[in-house]
Amino acid sequence: MVFPLLAMLPGIFTAISSATELFDAGKKVYNEVTGNDAPASPDLLQAAVEKLPPEQQQAFAEKMSKEIEMYQAQNDRLEIQGGRVDAETLSVLSKEDAGKVALMRMTTRPWVVRQLTRAMVWPVMAIFAVDIFLAVLNTITAGVWAAFGDSTAPLQFDLVAGKFFGSADSVYVQMYSQIVEYSAYIVISYMTLREVGKVGGPKQAAANAFSGLMGGIKSAAQAFRKK
Known part of the structure; x- marks a missing residue:
């Protein structure tokens, strides 16, 4: 043969x-x-x-x-x-510039994903941080005036979250929703592909998922038999 x-x-x-x-x-x-x-x-x-x-x-x-x-x-x-970035291309660059090229190629995608993650998380965290500060300030102001016998403080700050996210028609809500939508697509896709690559590609990822599913079914069946 x-x-x-x-x-x-x-x-x-x-x-x-x-x-x-x-x-x-x-x-x-x-x-x-x-x-x-x-x-x-x-x-x-x-x-x-x-x-x-x-x-x-x-x-x-x-x-x-x-x-x-x-x-x-x-x-x-x-x-x-x-x-193309090969030895021939890098040979015409200085060692410092070649290092910069290598660093950019290795870190650009993770850097973009990190920035998009911050774009999703930081606005909400910043608003909550400001509101916590204002709430504490309102409490202190009310306490000071109460100590002088006046139950109503003349100055109370409105919380920021209600202005930003109080209405679905708010321009801030619409802008933030668009940022989160497209950022989430990119971040989830990147992280999913990273995990698929770690386990050996799409076929191996599917095999691992099936194996985990069968293991869960087997464990559930054993627990049912014990009952």
Whole structure:
């Protein structure tokens, strides 16, 4: 039997050795194909794959080819979005400027998400802080006047929250609602994709969710039997 993808194994392991993400994908594919734990380095993984039967080598090569294609597609998308930043590009920059470029590429998305989170939370916290201060001031003023025998203080400050959020038609409510709506979309999407990436991609995330659901059902069934 001819296994045409076996000739691709050297190129596959060259790619695996060049990127941590591909090495992690290679270990996952090895586990899927063999049912055994993958070796802890690219060289050991290559040696282990070369010892596999041709059918398993073929399966490994087929799955890894798809992983490499997906990885390349993701890198191409990032390159289109942010431009090519490789050793050749960075070589024309000073060390300080190259460090700034690297820092911006690594921190821009988290920075934007952090600022949007602040945009959602800070207005409400600021209004509550002002209202707490005004409420304490009103209490002190009323107490001082009561000490002089007058039950009604001449000066009482109105709380701010009622002016800002007292009516759904308020311009402040409408503006804040728009900020929260679009900010929430971006923050939730970013955090969701981060968690999906941590667990190994959409398929693994779905598998983990299903596993958790089945575990919950099993626990509920056991608790019901005990009753």
